[in-house]
Amino acid sequence: MSLELETDVPLRAFNTFGIEATARRLVRVRSARDVRLVVDHPEWGRSPKFILGGGSNVLFTRDIDDAVVVKTEIRGLRVLEDDARSTLIEVGAGEPWHDVVIWALEQGFAGLENLALIPGTAGAAPVQNIGAYGLELSDRLESVDVVDLVTGRSATLPAAHCRLGYRDSIFKRELAGKSVITAIRLRLPKPWAPVAGYADVARWLQREQISDPSPHDVFKAVCAIRTSKLPDPAQLGNAGSFFKNPVVNRTIRNEILEEHPDIVSYPLDDGTYKLAAAWMIAACGWKGQTLGRAGVHEQQPLVLVNRGGATGANVLELARAVQDSVEQKFGLRLEPEPVIL
Ligand SMILES: Cc1cc2nc3c(=O)[nH]c(=O)nc-3n(C[C@H](O)[C@H](O)[C@H](O)COP(=O)(O)OP(=O)(O)OC[C@H]3O[C@@H](n4cnc5c(N)ncnc54)[C@H](O)[C@@H]3O)c2cc1C
Incomplete structure (x- = not known):
C-alpha cells in the first residue's frame, strides 16, 4: 500500500491541550516500512520531520509549515x-x-x-x-x-x-x-512485587483496608487517585504536568529551606533533592489563577489548562509568568516538560 499524504490538516483533535494549529503536511505511518517510504519520498523525504504520537505532551504555538508531521499509528x-x-x-x-x-x-x-x-x-x-x-x-x-x-x-x-x-x-x-x-x-x-510506597497509593490502599495488594489493586488505586486529581483532557485541555520538579544539590535545598521551611522536597538516591514544583507554584499564589484563556489548575498547580479557546501563545505567556514568579521567590527557573513548537 502506498502512503497516505495529507495536507492542511487541523491539529486540534491531535493535541490534548486542544490548541488550534495546522500541519501543512502530515503522514500517518502504520509500519516501519511506511517510515522508510516517507524517507524515500521524492518531495517529503528531505524535509525536517516532527513525530506526533497522541499529542499529550506537546504545545503548538504555531502552524507546522516547515516540517512534515509523521503521526505514528503502528499497532501490535x-x-x-x-x-x-x-x-x-x-x-x-x-x-x-x-x-x-x-x-x-x-x-x-x-x-x-x-x-x-x-x-x-x-x-x-x-x-x-x-x-x-x-x-x-x-x-x-x-x-x-x-x-x-x-x-x-x-x-x-x-x-x-x-x-x-x-x-x-x-x-x-x-x-x-x-x-x-x-x-x-x-x-x-517475576515474581511481581507491588510498588506501593508512594504516599497517595499507600494511603488509598490503607483506606480500602488492603494490606497485601494484588496488581489489580495497585491499578485501581492509581486510576482512582489520578481521576480525582488530574483534569481529563476531554473536558479541560491540558498536557499533564507542565513543569518538571527541579532537582538541586543539598546546599541549594538547605538555602531554600531556610527561607521556606515548609517546602516539600524528596531525597534522591544520588544525594540530590527533588523539590515539589506544584508547592512552589501554589506558594506564589498561582493555584486556580487565569491569564487570558489559559489557567493554572485548581487542584494540581503543575498542570496548565486551556480554559476554552486558548492559543499556544496564551499558554506560553502564562507559563512564563509562572516561571518568573517562582524564580523571583525561590531563585530557580522551572523547566517545561512538554515539547513546545
Ligand atoms: C492528563 C495528563 C496526565 C499526564 N500524566 C503523566 C504522568 O503521570 N507521567 C508522565 O511521564 N507523563 C504524563 N503526561 C504526559 C504524556 O502523557 C506523556 O509524555 C506521553 O508519553 C506522551 O505521549 P504522546 O504519544 O501523546 O506523545 P506526543 O505528545 O505526541 O509527543 C511527545 C514527544 O515525543 C515525540 N514522539 C512521540 N512519538 C514518538 C515516536 N514514536 N518516536 C519518536 N519520538 C516520538 C514527539 O516528537 C514529541 O517530542 C500526562 C499528560 C496528560 C495530558
Whole structure:
C-alpha cells in the first residue's frame, strides 16, 4: 500500500491541550516500512520531520509549515518470552499506552500498573521516560526499535543506550526529530512485587483496608487517585504536568529551606533533592489563577489548562509568568516538560 499524504490538516483533535494549529503536511505511518517510504519520498523525504504520537505532551504555538508531521499509528502487541523469571512483551509505537497496561494485566502480566492512565502512545513513552507513583518506564524498558529519518535504516537500541533520566532521554535530545520509535520491548520481572510506597497509593490502599495488594489493586488505586486529581483532557485541555520538579544539590535545598521551611522536597538516591514544583507554584499564589484563556489548575498547580479557546501563545505567556514568579521567590527557573513548537 502506498502512503497516505495529507495536507492542511487541523491539529486540534491531535493535541490534548486542544490548541488550534495546522500541519501543512502530515503522514500517518502504520509500519516501519511506511517510515522508510516517507524517507524515500521524492518531495517529503528531505524535509525536517516532527513525530506526533497522541499529542499529550506537546504545545503548538504555531502552524507546522516547515516540517512534515509523521503521526505514528503502528499497532501490535505480543509476548516474546514468558518464563519463571520474567515476561518480555513487544508493543507497536502507536498503541495507546493505557491500553497496553490493561492488556498486560488481562494477560496476567503485572508490572506496569503504576503507569496506568498516562495518556499518549507507547512509542512516546521512552521519549520522556514516563513515570508516575514510584515507577518509571526505565524500570521496565528492555529495548527500542527505531528508523532513522535520514538513512531509513532500522536499529534496535538497548534501554541502556537511550540515556533515560527524569523526564528525559536521547529522543528528547540528539535524536529528536531524527529517529522514529516504531516499537518498544518491556520486561516485566517475576515474581511481581507491588510498588506501593508512594504516599497517595499507600494511603488509598490503607483506606480500602488492603494490606497485601494484588496488581489489580495497585491499578485501581492509581486510576482512582489520578481521576480525582488530574483534569481529563476531554473536558479541560491540558498536557499533564507542565513543569518538571527541579532537582538541586543539598546546599541549594538547605538555602531554600531556610527561607521556606515548609517546602516539600524528596531525597534522591544520588544525594540530590527533588523539590515539589506544584508547592512552589501554589506558594506564589498561582493555584486556580487565569491569564487570558489559559489557567493554572485548581487542584494540581503543575498542570496548565486551556480554559476554552486558548492559543499556544496564551499558554506560553502564562507559563512564563509562572516561571518568573517562582524564580523571583525561590531563585530557580522551572523547566517545561512538554515539547513546545
Ligand atoms: C492528563 C495528563 C496526565 C499526564 N500524566 C503523566 C504522568 O503521570 N507521567 C508522565 O511521564 N507523563 C504524563 N503526561 C504526559 C504524556 O502523557 C506523556 O509524555 C506521553 O508519553 C506522551 O505521549 P504522546 O504519544 O501523546 O506523545 P506526543 O505528545 O505526541 O509527543 C511527545 C514527544 O515525543 C515525540 N514522539 C512521540 N512519538 C514518538 C515516536 N514514536 N518516536 C519518536 N519520538 C516520538 C514527539 O516528537 C514529541 O517530542 C500526562 C499528560 C496528560 C495530558
